[in-house]
Amino acid sequence: MINEEQIGRFFRDLLSRWREKTRRAGCPDEESLAGYLGGLLTEDTRRGVEAHLAECTVCLDDLVAVQKAAQDYEPERVPQRVIDRAMVLVPPIPGQESFLDLVVRLVKGSLELVHTSGQWVDPFATAPVGIRGRPKPSESSILQVEKEIGRLKVAVEVELIETGLCQVAVKVMEDRGRPAEGIRLGLFSGGREQASYLTRLGEAVFDRIPLGEYNLAISDSGTPVGTIRLRLTE
Secondary structure, eight states, X not given: OOOHHHHHHHHHHHHHHHSOSSOOXXXXXXXXXXXXXXXXXXXXXXXXXXXXXXXXXXXXXHHHHHHHHXXXXXXXXXXXXXXXXXXXHSOOOTTOTTEEEEEEEEETTEEEEEEESSEEEOTTTTSOTTOTTOOOTTSBSEEEEEEEETTEEEXXXXXXXXXXEEEEXXXXXXXXXXXXXXXXXXXXXXXXXEEXXXXXXXXXXXXXXXXXXXXXXXXXXXXXXXXXXXXXXX
């Protein structure tokens, strides 16, 4: 059985083979990228690597290559958390259908939708059209967006449960509207896994989530499906 140390060497070897023989000026070395992938860097070093990745498409290509290799390299033998971590590091590509971006602001006891690459869903859609007092996206303590990711329809519901804390429910449906069972959702923050659940009746719930930036990796039987990028801010 392959262990995490062997996996780490595997990723470093991949990065070494794909990078140029002569080090590009200003780019992190293979150890730094492998440490970033494994969530082993200090906070300051991690921020430095992320600042570089925001400007260097070549290094981003390296991480994309690692993510793809993780899918092809006997995924049943690679720990799920390693595959999920690789998936959440891949940056969203405009028009790509495997990412759902969601930025939510907490304002005076309600939620405000700042940005999403999905579609806002009215939680009060069953109310009669034109009813007075029907809340807008920025006037409710519950906010929901949805998007089709591959063959799945993914809905993210954010609910303000108390000051500075939210409940995040992810609902996953098959292409015919049936709840998708056994879909794994891993919640990551700062490159580290905070929680991981399998959907039951098509749903997984993450409770008492504080303000911050998160990635939710979606996978099906060890195969990455997509990523939800969630930012909760004031």
